[in-house]
Amino acid sequence: MKRVDDFRLKFGRKELVPIMIGGMGVDISTAELALEAARLGGVGHISDAMVQDVSDRRFDTEFVKEKTKFYKHNIDNSDKSLVQFDMGRLAEATKLHVGKTMEAKRGEGMIFVNCMEKLTMNSPRDTLQVRLNSALDAGIDGITLSAGLHLGSFGLMADHPRFRDAKLGIIVSSVRALQLFLRKTARLNRLPDFVIIEGPLAGGHLGFGMDWAQYDLATIVAEIAQFLKTEQLDIPLVAAGGIFTGTDATNFLENGAAAVQVATRFTVANECGLPDKVKQEYYKASEEDIVVNTLSPTGYPMRMLRNTPAIGSGIRPNCEAYGYILDGNGSCSYINAYNAQIVIHPDGKNISVPDKICMCTHMRNYNCWTCGSLTYRLKDTTRKLADGSYQTLSAEHIFKDYQFSVDQQILLP
Numbered sequence: 001m002k003r004v005d006d007f008r009l010k011f012g013r014k015e016l017v018p019i020m021i022g023g024m025g026v027d028i029s030t031a032e033l034a035l036e037a038a039r040l041g042g043v044g045h046i047s048d049a050m051v052q053d054v055s056d057r058r059f060d061t062e063f064v065k066e067k068t069k070f071y072k073h074n075i076d077n078s079d080k081s082l083v084q085f086d087m088g089r090l091a092e093a094t095k096l097h098v099g100k101t102m103e104a105k106r107g108e109g110m111i112f113v114n115c116m117e118k119l120t121m122n123s124p125r126d127t128l129q130v131r132l133n134s135a136l137d138a139g140i141d142g143i144t145l146s147a148g149l150h151l152g153s154f155g156l157m158a159d160h161p162r163f164r165d166a167k168l169g170i171i172v173s174s175v176r177a178l179q180l181f182l183r184k185t186a187r188l189n190r191l192p193d194f195v196i197i198e199g200p201l202a203g204g205h206l207g208f209g210m211d212w213a214q215y216d217l218a219t220i221v222a223e224i225a226q227f228l229k230t231e232q233l234d235i236p237l238v239a240a241g242g243i244f245t246g247t248d249a250t251n252f253l254e255n256g257a258a259a260v261q262v263a264t265r266f267t268v269a270n271e272c273g274l275p276d277k278v279k280q281e282y283y284k285a286s287e288e289d290i291v292v293n294t295l296s297p298t299g300y301p302m303r304m305l306r307n308t309p310a311i312g313s314g315i316r317p318n319c320e321a322y323g324y325i326l327d328g329n330g331s332c333s334y335i336n337a338y339n340a341q342i343v344i345h346p347d348g349k350n351i352s353v354p355d356k357i358c359m360c361t362h363m364r365n366y367n368c369w370t371c372g373s374l375t376y377r378l379k380d381t382t383r384k385l386a387d388g389s390y391q392t393l394s395a396e397h398i399f400k401d402y403q404f405s406v407d408q409q410i411l412l413p
């Protein structure tokens with residue numbers, strides 16, 4: 001009987017354990033978590049979501065304080081169009097977050113950064129260009145393009161000296177999205193080094209509409225594998241979304257995937273950035289507690305726990321400090337939803353915004369509990385302690401369980 005460890009993900013001559021821990025913003029997939037994946041011979045992700053805030057917390061920098069001070073005069077203005085990121089500061093924060101992580105890397109694995117296109121930061125093209133190139137400057141092993149079609153993203157890095165040596169890949173949820181990407185990047189004569197295929201059971205934002213339940217990861221992987229074969233393209237495929245056991249992973253590896261990307265199992269790792277009390281909420285969740293809704297201002301459906309504190313919260317938009325989802329014109333659908341409530345309740349007190357979530361502030365404060373669809377099974381991966389709480393696990397324990405287990409077994413701590 002095969003297990004994950006019988007397979008290897010090959011990048012040129014480099015061979016890796018075919019397990020990637022997916023990027024989880026904002027700092028849920030911490031540097032510590034990614035470093036463990038790399039130490040164990042797999043691939044870990046950090047995320048560059050809200051990188052200035054992450055840098056402030058990791059390195060005592062003051063990027064957020066500075067930006068807030070600079071735009072303080074605009075806080076009461078519902079028009080956020082003038083709130084822009086300083087590109088030099090953005091580059092600095094990215095280089096700190098990525099560079100310090102890479103300095104700490106040990107072992108044979110790799111560390112990639114997850115870059116979401118939907119973080120439009122009130123200047124989509126320029127901010128993305130700075131994020132991508134600064135990560136390459138800081139020595140990241142690879143970049144995973146996510147949350148968007150990224151039709152221009154390879155072009156934004158094409159002049160970087162590491163453009164052809166860093167491992168660059170993209171997350172797609174359909175063969176069509178991959179076809180579009182390949183068509184748009186053809187002139188650069190550079191294929192992606194890997195393609196992550198994320199199915200409808202994943203955590204975070206979904207690359208599907210609200211009809212997500214009609215799709216199935218194995219089917220999409222087979223379609224994309226067939227397309228690449230027809231085109232005679234040899235690109236490693238990475239399956240993601242709802243792969244909960246080593247056996248689930250092995251099934252994908254036996255059916256054409258070169259690796260798997262997993263995340264939900266690691267949300268209860270000691271190294272994961274979620275506060276301990278939130279990890280307990282993930283453990284306690286039942287199947288009915290896990291919902292997909294359209295509350296994210298990005299426009300993508302998102303999966304989260306039903307008791308997510310961010311739902312219904314009416315906090316004032318904090319774009320002077322953050323502003324990561326502002327489109328190029330200073331808008332975000334949370335601001336519009338918030339302003340609609342202010343019209344009804346002009347005193348601004350006890351506001352509740354039912355239809356959108358202020359994603360920046362709530363993700364930053366770990367109050368938006370996004371999760372994968374199998375989160376309700378996490379309680380079966382550990383022991384209940386005498387006080388009724390569940391034991392959190394080391395990332396190494398979870399990683400090795402994926403790597404070595406067979407027969408749908410899950411190793412308890």
Ligand SMILES: Cc1cc2nc3c(=O)[nH]c(=O)nc-3n(C[C@H](O)[C@H](O)[C@H](O)COP(=O)(O)O)c2cc1C
Nearest residue numbers: 022023024025146202203204241242262263264372
């Ligand atoms: C808490 C959480 C946060 C996530 N955040 C992101 C993110 O910021 N960007 C992204 O591309 N994917 C994100 N994802 C998706 C994961 O990287 C991964 O592809 C997916 O969840 C794998 O499925 P699984 O959780 O069932 O193992 C997130 C997933 C979780 C559980």
